[in-house]
Amino acid sequence: MGKLERITADVPVEMVKGMRAAIDAGAYASTDALVLDALANWLEGARPGEMTQDDLRAAIAQGAEGDGVDADTFFDQLDQEIDDLNGSSGKVE
Secondary structure: OOOOOOOOOOOOOOHHHHHHHHHOOOOOOOOHHHHHHHHHHHHHHOOOOOOHHHHHHHHHHHHHHOOOOHHHHHHHHHHHHHHHHHOOOOOOO
């Protein structure tokens, strides 16, 4: 990758929560890894609106290689993330 240089950025709280949720879920090992991946995709022009069907299929296949989470755990985490974003403390039944 070459020499690294530290930069800082002010990021909206909602984005930080999403980033931390992705890291906590195991999608990324660290904030650095997440930001490097996002920047690499941006620099390569791999924005979702610009992806071809083959690009999408490859991304889905790559995601399928990772560890899965059972549905109950996934939806519990999703409910918690939504509650956190909405500032509520409990699940809506």
